[in-house]
Amino acid sequence: MNYETVIGLEVHSHLLTESKMFCSCSADYINAAPNTHVCPVCLGMPGVLPVINQQALEYTVMTALALNCTIPEYTKFDRKNYPYPDLMKGYQISQYDTPISIDGGMDIEVEGQQKRIAITRVHLEEDTAKLLHRHTPEGESYTLMDVNRSGVPLMEIVSEPDLRSPEEARQYLIKLRAILQFLGVSTGNMEDGSFRCDANISIRPLGRTDYAAKVEVKNMNSFRAVYRALEYEEKRQKEVLEAGGTIVQETRGWIEERGVTVSQRSKEYAHDYRYFPEPDLPPMAFSRTWVEELGAKLPELPDARRSRFTQQYGLPVYDASLLTTSKAMADYFEDCIGLTEGPNLEKRTKAVSNWLLGDFTRLLHSTVTDISDCKVTSKHLMEMLDLIEKGTLSGAAAKTVLEDMFSDGKRASEIIAEKGLTQISDEQKIVQVIDEVIAANEQAVADLKKGKERAKTFLVGQVMRLTKGRANASLVNELLKEKLEG
C-alpha cells in the first residue's frame, strides 16, 4: 500500500532581547557561570511578580507579521500548570486561548514547487531552568540545576500538519530560521538550543484525508537530526502498519548516536495543564496603528531578497535561493559586491556567487565555522578574485590559497608570495614543461593522436601537477594543442 506522511512542526525560539521575559536579568545565559543571571523573579521566589518585556512582544508581533498571521486585538498570558523541578514557579507563563497571533502561512520550495504551509499560531512564553545530569563516583545519578535560562523569552511557532515529507520539514525549518534571522529576532542556532523543534508525525494510506494517530518526536538538535528522525519515524510507522500493527499515540525521543527514536512513556504522565488567565499580568490590546507601524518597519525578508538578487545582480534563481537561506551569507555576498567596481559587475557577481556557494561554503562546513567568525573578510575575498582576474593567480591554485586564508587569516597576496604560487603565463616556461610531459607519457600522446580526448585532459593535468597548479590553464590547453596537432 502507498502511504502519505503528515507532519506538523512546533518550533521554539529564544528571542534576542537584552533582558529576560518577565524580569531585568540578562537573557544572555549561554556563557554565564551557573546561577549568576538570576534574581528573585526568575527564581520563582515567594512574593515575586512578573513584568512583560516590551521588546519580546514586538519581536513576536514582527515574526507573526512576517509569517502572514492575524494579530487579534486582545491577547493575554495564562498559567500552564505542571510541577517539574526545572519550572521555578510550578507553572509556566504561556498563552493558551488568546495567543499573540493566529492563522498565518509561509511558502516553502520543494523540488522547484512552491507550497504554502499554514501557521496555526505564534505565541510568547518563558523558558525553564537547565538540568544537567551527573553521576557520583559510585555511579549514582543525580541532577544539577542552573537557573540562568529560566525566564528567557521563548517564542512558539506552530504549523498545521501540512508537511508531507522529512524534506519538506527540513525546508520549512530552513526557511523559518532564515526569516527569524532576517528579522533579527533570533540566532536560529539549533545546536545551543536557541532554536528547537518538536515534530508530530503520522502516516495514512494515500488518498485518506483524516488524521491517524500521531507520534510526537523530541530531542532533535540539528536540521539533519530532524530530517533523520522523521525519515526513521516514517519508515518505522510504515513497518508497523504493514506488519498489521497499530501506531500508538505517544512521545518518542530521537537518539542521535543510534539513529533511532525510542518511546518516552514517562512523558505520558497525566497531563492536565489547568490553564487559567495569569492574574499578575493585565491583558494586552494592540492598537492597529502600532501593529501597522511594526509591519512597516519589517526588514527585507528572504523571499524579497532572493528576487532582488535575481533582478539586481542577474543571478540564477538557484544561486539566489542558496545565498538567501542565511542572512549572514546574503549580507556577505552583498558586502563583496559592494566592493566591486567597473564594467565586469555581472561577471564578477557570478564569480562571487560561485566561490561563496562552492569552496567558501565547503570550508565553513568542514571547519564548523560561523560566517561571523570567518577569518576571510569580504575585502580579502575580493582581493583574491582580483588576482585571479589579473592572471596573477590560477583558479586551481586559488583553492589552496583560500584554504590558507581560512585557517590563518592572511591575505591572498601574502600567501602567493610566501608559497610562490604566482600564475605562470610565460609561454616559454610552459612549453618547457609540456615537452617534459610529452617525453614522459608516450602512450598518452599516442592516444591523443588517435583522438582520445581523455588523454588530453590527462596531459593537461600532468602539466598542472608539475607546476603545482600555477600554470595558466587555458594557455596550457592552447600550447598543448599547438604542439601535438601542429
Place this chain on the structure above:
Amino acid sequence: MKLSREDVLHISTLCRMSMSNAELERFQEQISNILENFEILKEVDTTNVPPTAYPPPLENVIREDKVAPCLPQSDILANAPHQEEGYFRVKAVLD
C-alpha cells in the same frame, strides 16, 4: 458533587502532593461537602456574562527591555536545601 477516592488520588498526582490514607479520606469527605455548597452557583444565570479575571481595568503594562543587576550566586543559593558547585542539586530527574 461527590468526590471519589480516585478523584482525590488524581488531584494528588496533578499537584504532586502525596497523602496518607487518613488524609485522603478526610479530604474526600470535606471537599465533597464544600463542593455541595457550591451547587448554589447553578442558580445564577450567567448567560452572556463575561468572566472577570482581572479586577483593575489595566492594559498593556510593559517594561523597557533593559538589563538590571542580578543577585549574587551566593544569595540565589542561600536557601537551597542542596547545592553543589554553584548549582542547585536534586535527585536524578529522569525523562
Place this chain on the structure above:
Amino acid sequence: MNLYDLTIHQSHELLKNGEVSSTELTRAVLERISKVEEKLHAIVTVTEELALRQAQQADERIRSGDSTPLTGIPALIKDNMCTRGIRTTCASRMLENFVPPYNATVVEKLGDAGVVIVGKGNMDEFAMGSSNEHSAFFVTHNPWDLGSVPGGSSGGPAAAVAAGEAIYALGSDTGGSIRQPAGFCSIVGLKPTYGRVSRYGLVAFASSLDQIGPMTKDVTDSALVMNVIAGYDHRDSTSVNYPVPDYTKALSSDLNGLKLGIPREYFVEGMQKGVEEVMRTAIAKLEDLGATVDWEASLPSTRYALAAYYIIAPSEAMANLARYDGVKYGYSYDGENMWDDMEKTRQFGFGPEVKRRIILGTYALSAGYYDAYYLKAQKVRTLIMQEFQQAFEHYDALITPTSPTVPFKIGQKVDDPLQMYLSDVCTLPINIGGIPGLVVPAGFCDGLPVGMQILGKPFSEETLLRIGYAYEQATDWGQQRPPILERQNDAS
C-alpha cells in the same frame, strides 16, 4: 498612659518634640512584647536587635530634622511580606527557615520612611484561615479574651496592635484577613482598592484578590500609613498608576451630604443578635453625624460570593503554591527519588487548610470541571462587580457588619472548614469586587469587639477614612484597651 499604647500620630508628636526618643519608645514596645507575648503568641519572629538599631538611626534622623510621620515608630509586619535578611515564614513549616534576599516594596517604603521593625506577625498558614489556628507554629489568642481567636489570617498583627506589642502593623487581606481580625480585636483595618498598594514581595495566596493594608489603633494612623505604602510600583503590573492623595486631608468630623446604603444581604441568616444590635446603633450614630442612610440597599449576588470566592481563591492558590517543591528553598523531604522528595515535601510542608485549598483549586481547574467551577465563578465575579458599581452610583459608601459573630472560641470551628469559611461571608465579596473596605471598632457584644465595615467604590479610600474618622471621633470604642489581658497581667 503607657508608651506602647500610643498611636502613630501621638508618638510622632512626642518624638518630634524630643519628649521621647525612638529608642525609648522601641524599648517600651519590646518590653511589652516580652511581657504579654507568652499569653498572646502574636509574633513569629521578634527582631529586637534590628529594631534597636533602626530606632537609633531614627533618633539621628529626627535630630537632623529629616523625620517623616512614621520615623522611629515600631511596627509589626505580617509574616507573609518579604523582609531581606529576616526569615519570612508565612507561618508554614514549608518556609520555617526561609530568609528572603529582598524586601517587599511596602517594606522598602516603610524603610525609607524610617520604620522600626519589631517583628513578623503570626498568621494562618499562607494567609489561609480566619482564626490564626492554622498557623503551623502556634495559635494567637485574642487579647480581649484569651480563650477566643483573634481572627485571621492577620490575627497576629491584629492582636499585637490591640495589646501594644506594636504601634501599628501591616496586614494582608484576600477575603477579609485584615478586616475580620481588626474587628475581632477592636482596631482599625483597611483593605485598600486592588492595585492601590504594591503586592511585590507579598507571598501570593490569591493574586487577583490579595492586597496589603494598614492595621492601626485609629483612623488617622491608617491614613498616615496609607500615605507611605500606596502608589504605583513598576514591579507590580497590577498596581495602578493613580495619584496618591494625602489621606489625612480627608479626615473630617461630620458626614454632611454623604449618602450611605445598608445592603440587607449582609445581615445574614445566622448572624449573632448582639452584632446586629451593635451595627444598628452604629449606623444610627452615622445618621446623627449628618449622613443620609438608606436601609433598603441591595446586592442580590452577595449570596453567591462565598462559593465564587472559594473557587477563585483556591484556584489561584493552587498555582501560587506550586513553587514549594523543596528544590530551591524551604522545607525539603529526603525520600526515595526526585518525585518522592517533591510529593512528600508538599505533604509534610503544608498544613491541612493549605492542602484543602490546593486540592479544591486543582479540582476546580481540572479538565472537565473548569467551566462548571472556575469559569462560572469568574462570571459570578462579573455580576458581583457590576452590582457594586451600580450601588456606588447611588451611595457614597455602604455600611455592613464585618463578621456575623463576635470572636469565637479557639477550637470551635477549626475542624469544620465550611463554618470557618462562613466567618468571612461579609468581607470576601469586597475582594471579589476589588473595592476598598475599612473596619473600625463599633462596640462590644458580651464584652467582645464588633467591627463596622465601610465600603466604597475603587479608589474611594478617602471617603471611607472620612466616615471612619467621624465615627471614631463621636465614639470611644477605639480608645478602649483589652481589659482581660491587663487583669491577667496584674494578677501575675
